[in-house]
Amino acid sequence: MRHDHITSAKQLSREDxxxxxxxxxxxxxxxxxxSKKYQGSLLGLLFFEPSTRTKMSFSAAMKRLGGDIVDMxxxxxxxxxxxESLADTARVVEGYADALxxxxxxxxxxxxxxxxxxxPLINAGDGAGQHPTxxxxxxxxxxxxxxxxxxxxxxxxxxxxGRTVHSLAHAxxxxxxxQHFISPETLKLPRSVxxxxxxxxxxxxxxxxxxxxxxxxxxxxxxxIQEERFPDKSEYREVAGQYQIDAELLAQASDDxxxxxxxxxxxEIATDVDKTEHATYFEQAHNGVPxxxxxxxxxxxxxxx
Amino acid sequence: xxxQELRVSKIENGTVIDxxxxxxxxxxxxxxxxxxxxxEVVSVGINVPSDRLGRKxxxxxxxxxxxxxxxxxxxxxxxxxxxxxxxxxxxxEKHRVERPGAVTGVLNCANPNCITNENEPVASSFAVLxxxxxxxxxxxxxxxxxxxxxxxx
Ligand SMILES: [Zn+2]
Numbered sequence: 158m159r160h161d162h163i164t165s166a167k168q169l170s171r172e173d174x175x176x177x178x179x180x181x182x183x184x185x186x187x188x189x190x191x192s193k194k195y196q197g198s199l200l201g202l203l204f205f206e207p208s209t210r211t212k213m214s215f216s217a218a219m220k221r222l223g224g225d226i227v228d229m230x231x232x233x234x235x236x237x238x239x240x241e242s243l244a245d246t247a248r249v250v251e252g253y254a255d256a257l258x259x260x261x262x263x264x265x266x267x268x269x270x271x272x273x274x275x276x277p278l279i280n281a282g283d284g285a286g287q288h289p290t291x292x293x294x295x296x297x298x299x300x301x302x303x304x305x306x307x308x309x310x311x312x313x314x315x316x317x318x319g320r321t322v323h324s325l326a327h328a329x330x331x332x333x334x335x336q337h338f339i340s341p342e343t344l345k346l347p348r349s350v351x352x353x354x355x356x357x358x359x360x361x362x363x364x365x366x367x368x369x370x371x372x373x374x375x376x377x378x379x380x381x382i383q384e385e386r387f388p389d390k391s392e393y394r395e396v397a398g399q400y401q402i403d404a405e406l407l408a409q410a411s412d413d414x415x416x417x418x419x420x421x422x423x424x425e426i427a428t429d430v431d432k433t434e435h436a437t438y439f440e441q442a443h444n445g446v447p448x449x450x451x452x453x454x455x456x457x458x459x460x461x462x
Numbered sequence: 463x464x465x466q467e468l469r470v471s472k473i474e475n476g477t478v479i480d481x482x483x484x485x486x487x488x489x490x491x492x493x494x495x496x497x498x499x500x501x502e503v504v505s506v507g508i509n510v511p512s513d514r515l516g517r518k519x520x521x522x523x524x525x526x527x528x529x530x531x532x533x534x535x536x537x538x539x540x541x542x543x544x545x546x547x548x549x550x551x552x553x554x555e556k557h558r559v560e561r562p563g564a565v566t567g568v569l570n571c572a573n574p575n576c577i578t579n580e581n582e583p584v585a586s587s588f589a590v591l592x593x594x595x596x597x598x599x600x601x602x603x604x605x606x607x608x609x610x611x612x613x614x615x
Contacts, residue, residue, distance in 0.1 A: 242582050265577040265599025269584050284575050285598055349596070349603045 162271040162278045163452065166292040166324040167353070171331035178297050180451035181444075188221060191450065192217035195224035195457060201254030202228040203246070204281070205261040210420075210442075211281050215258050218449035222457075227253050228257075244273045251276045256457055259283075277456040285320050290304070291419060292324040294448040295378070298441040302415040306333040311370055313339040314400050314425060316346045321419045322380055323350045330357025337374070339364045341396045344382065359439040366399060368409070374416045377435075380426050403427035407435055417441050473505075476524040478546040478553075479536070484509050486540050489550060489609035493535055493568075496523060529551035534562040535569070538595065538608050564589055564598070570613040573602040 160168060169177075184191055200219040204212055216226050217461060229250065234420060243266060248290050250256060251274040259267055260281040267287070299305060310329065316322050316338055327350070336359055338346055344446030345363060346354075354361050364370055371377070382400055386395035396403040407414065418426055418438040482490055487506050491497070496504055507520035519540075527547050528536075536543055537559035547555040567585035571578050578586040578599055588595035594605035604611055 243577070244578075244583050261577075261579060262575075263577040264573060264575050264601075265571075265597065267575045268599050269582060272584070282601075283577075349601050375537065 160456075161275075162267075162280075163289050163456070164267040164271050164278070164280045164283075165287040166289040166328045167287070169289070169293075169328065169331075173329065174293070174296060174331060176315075177448065177451050177455065179221055180299055180455060181293075181447045184450050184454070185444075185447040188450075191222055191454060193223040194454070195219070195222040198222075198224040198256075198457060199254040200224060200226045200453065201250050201257045201276075203224055203250060203257060203259040203261075204229065205232050205243075205259070205266075207231070208260050208282065211260065211445075214442075214445040215279075215281065215290075215448050215449055218316055218453055221446065222450055222453060224255075224279070224453075224457075243270055245275045247278075250317075256453065279452065279456070282320070285318055287324055288320050289324060289450055290445070290452060291321050292328050294441065294445045295321070295325050295330060295417065295419075297444050297448050298417060298437060299376055300439055301444075303413070305329075308332065308334045308375050309337070309373055309379065310376040310378060311337040311339055311367065311374045312335055312378045312380070313367060314444050315344050315382045315386065316380075317341040317344040318383070318386065319380045322378070323347075325378065326350060327353050327357070330354060330359045335360050335362075337364060337370050339367050339370065340400070341365065341382075343396075344386065344401075367406070369404070371410050371414075374410065374414055376417060377410070378417045379425055380419065380460070381421075381423060397425070401425050401427065402430065404429040406431055407433060410435065464576070467472075472551075473503075473522050473524050473548050474551055475527060476522065476526050476548055477528050478548060479521045479523075479528075479540070479603070480518070480546060481512065481515060481542045482516045482519040482521065482540040483515065483542065484517035484519055487521050489539050490519070490536060490543075491522050492609050493539070493612045494523070494528070494532060496526075502526060532561050533557070535565050537561050538565070538590070544577050562590055565595060569595065569604070569608070569611045571597045571602055572604050572611060573597065576600040576602065 219226050256277045258279045258281050262284050264284040264286040268281045271278045280287055280289055312322055314424040383394050384395045413434050415437045416435040420438055420442055476599045487508050498504055503524040505522040509517045510520055512518035516553055533545055545557050546553045549613040569586055569588055571586055576599055587598045594603050596603045
């Protein structure tokens with residue numbers, strides 16, 4: 158990989174993606190081989206908004222590579238609270254670590270911060286923008302369970318605001334996929350994302366309900382429809398109810414259907430799905446560690462050599 | 463000297479923007495942030511007959527020569543425009559506006575949550591698409607009313 162920073166899944170070519178996934182597979186198969194590789198290396202964590210899970214996953218990945226973390230801590234206690242610009246914060250903390258992981262509430266923040274630092278910077282979420290390591294772990298999970306080429310995937314729920322969806326849909330244009338988007342009219346894919354998918358030559362179909370398309374799917378990727386998107390609560394309950402799945406509904410699906418979710422879920426996947434062969438969302442979350450280990454290895458390894 | 467040339471060369475020093483699509487002259491002025499408040503002499507021709515465009519607008523600004531970035535962004539709303547730099551009543555430079563690959567520091571991102579709209583030491587920057595512009599930071603696409611987003615930092 159020739160990238161200094163990982164700010165968007167869009168920057169990743171098919172070859173880049175496969176390089177990360179292959180490395181992740183090797184690491185998952187033999188974690189001992191890298192368990193001391195980055196002794197003495199430090200990963201800086203800059204989380205400008207809380208995300209316990211992503212932060213834990215990156216911390217686990219760095220520690221399983223033999224390295225350690227330095228954490229900016231919550232924003233309340235930092236210089237940011239005193240009005241320091243993100244550009245300044247980034248320039249200061251790059252001196253503390255060999256690579257940085259950043260989450261920030263503004264779109265484009267990771268791209269901007271990366272322009273001010275020389276150590277590799279990984280975007281762990283910029284507002285409603287990109288979250289490339291989530292995309293990589295999604296792709297890894299899809300490859301392990303269904304394969305990335307000749308894939309029929311359904312992506313359901315909040316397609317308008319869900320950044321994981323935008324990133325994943327875009328990354329899948331590198332592969333031979335048929336993408337089905339299932340959402341209420343008010344939460345369909347934004348124009349900029351549709352623009353890119355058309356650009357990538359991907360076959361896209363949109364649906365307002367899951368039933369018709371469900372039997373054709375190899376993968377169903379479910380996301381949460383958030384209550385705050387609807388000013389009218391009764392409208393929310395009516396709409397959200399149509400985008401929930403349970404074991405009974407999945408009886409109409411192929412036996413091999415892989416059901417994924419970026420988690421946390423609330424009620425969009427009923428708990429009775431957990432014990433079916435379809436449920437893959439916990440495995441998906443666990444895959445975050447080897448995938449992030451692989452990415453850190455590729456980024457840090459390049460600067461070490 | 464034809465009537466056309468007369469129109470173009472009448473000012474002593476400044477810029478004549480010719481062949482603006484009919485009706486876009488006021489947006490051109492908005493992009494250039496010209497409202498006469500600094501005392502500059504501005505002449506605007508709207509719906510002037512034109513062989514090439516049928517109807518065109520013409521803007522003449524005295525004592526001001528347009529920078530390249532100003533010219534670039536004009537191409538987004540007036541793609542056929544020609545820029546004539548006038549010194550001493552003579553056209554000393556004449557160029558067509560060309561669609562730039564990117565426009566930096568001229569437009570404000572339409573996304574209020576974009577990092578370029580915060581107090582950071584970074585200029586807005588847009589990739590130019592066939593039918594609009596796209597923020598290189600947050601991916602927001604602006605297609606309509608590009609003139610409304612003029613401001614830049
Ligand atoms: Zn933007």
